[in-house]
Amino acid sequence: MKKEQTDEIRDRALAFRLLDKGKSPTHILQHLGRSRAWLFKWKQRFEHEGWAALAPASRAPQHSPQQYSAATVALVVRIRRRLEKAAVGLIGPRVIQQELRRYRLRPWPSLATLKRWLRAQRATAEPSAQAPPYYPHPRQLAGVVFQSCDWIARYLPGGDKVFAFHTVDWQSYALHQTIRTDKSTPSACAHLLESCMRVGLPDFLQLDNDAAFTGLGFTPRVFGQFVRLALYLGIELIFIPPGEAVRDGLVERLNGLWARSFWDKNHFASLAAFRRKSPRFLAWYQTWLPPPLDGQTVAQATRHNPRVHLRPWQSRQVPHPLPLTAGRIHFLRRVTPQGTINILKEDWPVPRRLAGQYVWATLDTGRHDLRIYHRHSERARARLLTCVRYEIAESVKPLLAHYRRRPRKIAVAKLL
Numbered sequence: 518m519k520k521e522q523t524d525e526i527r528d529r530a531l532a533f534r535l536l537d538k539g540k541s542p543t544h545i546l547q548h549l550g551r552s553r554a555w556l557f558k559w560k561q562r563f564e565h566e567g568w569a570a571l572a573p574a575s576r577a578p579q580h581s582p583q584q585y586s587a588a589t590v591a592l593v594v595r596i597r598r599r600l601e602k603a604a605v606g607l608i609g610p611r612v613i614q615q616e617l618r619r620y621r622l623r624p625w626p627s628l629a630t631l632k633r634w635l636r637a638q639r640a641t642a643e644p645s646a647q648a649p650p651y652y653p654h655p656r657q658l659a660g661v662v663f664q665s666c667d668w669i670a671r672y673l674p675g676g677d678k679v680f681a682f683h684t685v686d687w688q689s690y691a692l693h694q695t696i697r698t699d700k701s702t703p704s705a706c707a708h709l710l711e712s713c714m715r716v717g718l719p720d721f722l723q724l725d726n727d728a729a730f731t732g733l734g735f736t737p738r739v740f741g742q743f744v745r746l747a748l749y750l751g752i753e754l755i756f757i758p759p760g761e762a763v764r765d766g767l768v769e770r771l772n773g774l775w776a777r778s779f780w781d782k783n784h785f786a787s788l789a790a791f792r793r794k795s796p797r798f799l800a801w802y803q804t805w806l807p808p809p810l811d812g813q814t815v816a817q818a819t820r821h822n823p824r825v826h827l828r829p830w831q832s833r834q835v836p837h838p839l840p841l842t843a844g845r846i847h848f849l850r851r852v853t854p855q856g857t858i859n860i861l862k863e864d865w866p867v868p869r870r871l872a873g874q875y876v877w878a879t880l881d882t883g884r885h886d887l888r889i890y891h892r893h894s895e896r897a898r899a900r901l902l903t904c905v906r907y908e909i910a911e912s913v914k915p916l917l918a919h920y921r922r923r924p925r926k927i928a929v930a931k932l933l
Contacts, residue, residue, distance in 0.1 A: 528549050528551060529559055531548070531549065532545055532549060532551075532556060532559055532560070532563075533559070533563050535548070536560060536563055542556055542557070542560070585626060585630075589622065589626070590634050590638065592617070592620070593613060593617070593626070593631060593634050593635070594634070594635070594638045596613050596616045596617070597613060597635060600612060600613070600616075607763075607769065607770075607773060610628045610631035610632055610635070611628060612773075613631055614626070614628065614631060615777075650851070650873055650874045650875055651874075651875065651892060651893060651894050651895065652764065652849075652875050653849065653875060653877055653892045653899070653933035654764075654933075655721065655723065655755055655932050655933065656931065656932055656933065657687060657688065658927065658931060658932075661720050661721070661927065662686070662688070662717065662718070662719045662720045662721070662824060663686075663687040663688070663719060663720070663721045663722075663723065664684055664685060664686050664687060664712075664716065664719035664721070664722050664723070665684070665685055665687065665722070665723045665724065665765050665767050665768035666682070666683070666684045666708075666709070666712070666722055666723070666724045666730075666768065667682075667683055667724060667725065667762075667765065667768040667769065667772060668680045668681060668682045668683065668697075668700055668705075668727075668729075669681050669683070669772040669775065669776065670700070671776075671780055673785055673787065673788060673791065674784075674785070674786065675787070677698070677788055678698070678699075679696060679697070679698060679788065679791060680696070680697045680698070680699065680700045680704070681694055681695075681696055681697075681772075681775060681795075682694065682695045682696075682697060682700075682704070682705070682708040683768055683771055683772060683775070684708070684709075684712035684716055684722075684768075685716075685767060685768050685771050686716055686717070686719075686819075686822070686824070687767060688818075688822050689810075689815070689818040689819045689821070689822040690805075690807050690809075690810060690815045690818060690819075691716045691717070691815060691818070691819040691822075691824075692716070692771065692799070692802055692815070693708075693711060693712035693715040693716045694775075694795070694798070694799060695707065695708040695711055695712075696791070696792055696795055698788070700727065700729050701729060702728075702729050702732070702741060702742050702743055703742075704729070705729040705730060705743050706742055706743055706746050709722075709743065709746055709747065709750075710746070710827065710832050710835070713750060713826070713827035713832075714826055714827045714828075714829065714832060715826075716824065717824025717825055717826050717827075718750060718751070718752065718824065718825050718826065718827055718920075718922065719752055720751075720752070720753065720922060720923065720927075721752070721753050721754075721755055721847075721932075722747060722752050722753070722754055722755065723754075723755040723756075723757065723765055723768075724754065724755070724756065724757070724765070725756070725757055725759075725762060725765065726756055726757070726759045729743065730743050730744075730754075730756075731743075731744070731756070731861070732744060735862060736862065737861055737862045737863035738861060738863065738907075738908075738909065738910070739861070739862075740841055740861075740882075742839060744846065745839035745840070745841055745842070746835065746839055747844075748841065748842040748843070748844040748846075748882065748916075749835065749836075749839055749840070749842045749916075749917075749920070750827070750920055751844065751916055751917075751920035751921060751922060752844075753844060753845045753846065753847060754846050754847065755847045755848075755849065756846070756847065756848045756849065757849050758849050758850055758851050758875070759859075761851075764849070774805075775798060778798065778801065779795075779797070779798040779801075802815060803815050803816040804816065825922060831919070840912075840913075840914045841882060841909065841911055841912070841913050841914065842882070842913065842914050842915070842916055843881075843882055843883030843913050843914065843915050843916055844881075844882055844883065844916060845879055845880065845881050845882075845926065846879070846880045846882070847877065847878070847879050847880075847929075847932075848860050848877070848878040848879075848880070849875060849876075849877055849878075850875070850876055850878060851873065851874070851875050851876075852867045852869075852871045852872050852873060852874050852875075852876060853872065854869075854872045854873075855869070855872075856868060856869030856871070856872060858876060858878060858889070860878055860880065860887065861880075865878070865887065865889070865905070867889060867902065867903075868902065871891060871902075874891065874893075875891075876889050876890060876891045876902065877889070877890045877891070877892075877899070877929065877932075877933050878890075879929050880907060881907075882909060882913050883913060883915075885906060885907050885908060885909055885913075886904055886905065886906060886907050887904070887905050887906075887907040888901060888903070888904045888929070889901070889902045889903050889904075890902060890929055890930070890933065892933055898930070899929070899930045899933050
């Protein structure tokens with residue numbers, strides 16, 4: 518405690534003792550050397566509170582003009598629970614704050630206030646008695662390039678729908694964006710070729726199970742054009758579990774960043790106006806400082822992390838139709854209660870004791886086999902559950918020499 522505070526409490530205690538003995542204010546002031554205003558202030562408190570007035574009074578305001586009503590808190594909790602039940606989307610305080618703007622609430626609660634309310638109301642996910650199943654996120658390995666790809670859709674005033682495809686580098690946050698009027702497989706393939714020329718050729722590309730990526734139809738063991746193109750370029754695809762967009766959080770957050778920083782701040786009268794303004798976001802994005810980059814802008818991190826880029830002549834020489842090339846496709850799947858996982862529209866058995874757990878399945882088109890791995894926890898080692906023959910009813914071409922970026926394949930056990 519500071520000396521000034523110690524002297525203050527000592528003088529208050531002496532004044533209270535003298536007041537308790539019935540001494541006059543003049544007599545007390547002669548002993549303390551304090552002002553009359555100070556003495557009468559504490560004399561009044563002593564008469565109302567007694568010796569309890571000796572303790573320092575709270576400096577918190579008795580009335581808060583910014584205090585929110587219980588109805589506002591309840592609204593926040595309802596929004597959070599609705600977002601949790603949604604099939605896709607984020608649920609954090611920032612998203613809740615955006616939702617509150619639709620209710621024309623003024624002023625909006627801060628992010629810190631929203632977090633405090635959610636903790637108090639137990640609206641955030643409670644830890645269950647049973648620990649959640651371990652999810653084997655792909656590990657970032659030195660010298661290995663990981664990227665994520667996804668799209669986000671919005672409607673123009675006339676009702677036309679536009680799609681922004683995004684590919685982002687995990688290490689440098691380098692981004693490529695293409696604007697399309699559909700999310701068809703040709704649009705996805707065109708975006709992949711462009712991103713490989715602009716951002717670079719990845720070793721692994723993580724994405725969800727949209728039909729544009731996996732391929733249409735209901736026939737098992739059919740490889741879509743996007744999968745064929747990735748294999749042709751020497752890219753190993755990693756498909757996250759269906760319905761779990763949160764597993765690819767980097768590109769999902771980037772979609773949200775694009776919506777907040779560009780789409781929500783502009784009005785687009787037409788598709789042409791939208792295309793004309795879109796480069797503004799990419800120009801701003803180069804100057805953005807993502808927290809994981811430790812003070813570097815995206816442009817600086819991109820320069821410090823050079824990539825192998827697809828050349829224009831290589832893009833022009835991609836054959837049509839695309840052959841099936843030797844390579845690997847990875848699938849993260851959650852085991853059903855029946856003890857199965859679905860790979861390319863076909864169910865495969867997994868030990869039923871792993872129901873609810875996540876497994877990693879790797880399909881090797883060159884070796885014609887499917888290997889399923891499981892890792893129980895972060896500290897446990899990944900182990901091979903099964904290896905089965907995967908017959909492919911077409912010829913498989915070897916990977917071209919100029920797309921071989923590594924001397925050998927990375928062991929799956931190192932990835933998960």
